[in-house]
Amino acid sequence: MKGLVRAALLIVVVIGIGGSLLAYSVVRRGLSTRVAPSLVEERIARAMRRLATPSDLRGKVNPLEAKSEVLSDGLAHFADHCAVCHANDGSGSPMGKSLYPPAPDMRAARTQQLSDGELFAIIENGIRLTGMPAWGNGTPEGEASSWALVHFIRRLPRLPPEDVTRMEALNPKSPDEFREEEEERRFLAGETGAASPVPVPEKRTHHH
Amino acid sequence: MARRRLLAIFAVFALVVLPLRAHPGHEHKILGTVSMAAPDHVMLKDRAGNDYTVHINGQTKVLRAKKVVPVSDIKAGMRVVVTAVTEKVNNVERMRATTIELGTTAPAK
Numbered sequence: 001m002k003g004l005v006r007a008a009l010l011i012v013v014v015i016g017i018g019g020s021l022l023a024y025s026v027v028r029r030g031l032s033t034r035v036a037p038s039l040v041e042e043r044i045a046r047a048m049r050r051l052a053t054p055s056d057l058r059g060k061v062n063p064l065e066a067k068s069e070v071l072s073d074g075l076a077h078f079a080d081h082c083a084v085c086h087a088n089d090g091s092g093s094p095m096g097k098s099l100y101p102p103a104p105d106m107r108a109a110r111t112q113q114l115s116d117g118e119l120f121a122i123i124e125n126g127i128r129l130t131g132m133p134a135w136g137n138g139t140p141e142g143e144a145s146s147w148a149l150v151h152f153i154r155r156l157p158r159l160p161p162e163d164v165t166r167m168e169a170l171n172p173k174s175p176d177e178f179r180e181e182e183e184e185r186r187f188l189a190g191e192t193g194a195a196s197p198v199p200v201p202e203k204r205t206h207h208h
Numbered sequence: 209m210a211r212r213r214l215l216a217i218f219a220v221f222a223l224v225v226l227p228l229r230a231h232p233g234h235e236h237k238i239l240g241t242v243s244m245a246a247p248d249h250v251m252l253k254d255r256a257g258n259d260y261t262v263h264i265n266g267q268t269k270v271l272r273a274k275k276v277v278p279v280s281d282i283k284a285g286m287r288v289v290v291t292a293v294t295e296k297v298n299n300v301e302r303m304r305a306t307t308i309e310l311g312t313t314a315p316a317k
Contacts, residue, residue, distance in 0.1 A: 094234075094235055161274070161275070161276070165274045168274075180237075183239075184237075184239060184289045184309070187239045187287060187289065187311065188287055188288075188289060188309060188310070188311025188312065189311065189312065190287060190311065190312035
């Protein structure tokens with residue numbers, strides 16, 4: 001009985017000290033996303049993500065054949081929807097790296113070791129409490145787009161530089177970004193004088 | 209025994225509340241002309257006449273027409289677009305290039 005009371009007291013003291021430390025840390029440093037998640041958070045997040053994958057999807061194999069048009073669709077889709085956080089080569093954009101948890105390196109073994117079904121489930125359903133949205137819309141066309149993305153993600157560890165260049169032209173750009181890019185191109189080409197107005201192309205659309 | 213348990217619990221809290229690695233700072237773009245090029249840094253002047261020193265490391269990509277070229281291709285007088293991040297080394301803030309796009313070499317005066 002005495003031991004039980006001592007153990008309960010110890011737990012209360014530890015929780016109290018731990019809670020105070022946590023509160024002190026939050027008050028002093030705030031809850032910034034500019035730091036990397038701790039190992040404990042990372043482990044918990046990965047375990048939760050795995051548990052959240054529907055069991056019928058986990059073992060599912062990509063039903064699409066990795067034909068060139070499927071890969072090309074995946075590339076265009078990734079450049080238009082995913083690269084803003086994941087970067088064209090899957091390494092993570094500055095914005096994606098500032099998320100909490102940061103967008104993972106899609107080329108790394110930890111991502112590549114996920115099954116086709118797990119990648120598909122992440123794309124379709126998103127991941128709660130992260131920056132990953134659910135892209136699924138419940139249509140067969142939407143699912144086909146997600147499976148094409150799964151094929152493209154498999155190519156990321158050996159993506160040729162010419163594909164990255166192709167994707168740069170497909171990345172969504174604001175009128176300001178377009179003007180900035182055109183200004184840089186003209187500057188590098190040695191053009192001088194006041195910059196003439198740069199025509200902004202009409203908004204491109206990409207069907208999801 | 210209780211002391212060991214306490215230490216272990218503190219270690220877990222430390223891992224949760226004291227994350228270690230910080231992200232690098234914001235990206236900057238500089239459109240300028242190279243005034244001096246070395247293997248580990250480049251000095252340039254932008255169009256407004258401001259001088260910059262940007263450090264180069266193994267992760268810096270040097271590109272010409274979107275193709276990777278060696279750092280030694282950077283020459284004085286060349287127009288470049290530098291994308292750089294700020295970082296602190298020995299408590300001194302400095303700029304490190306992530307990419308350097310090479311353009312034309314300015315005509316000799």
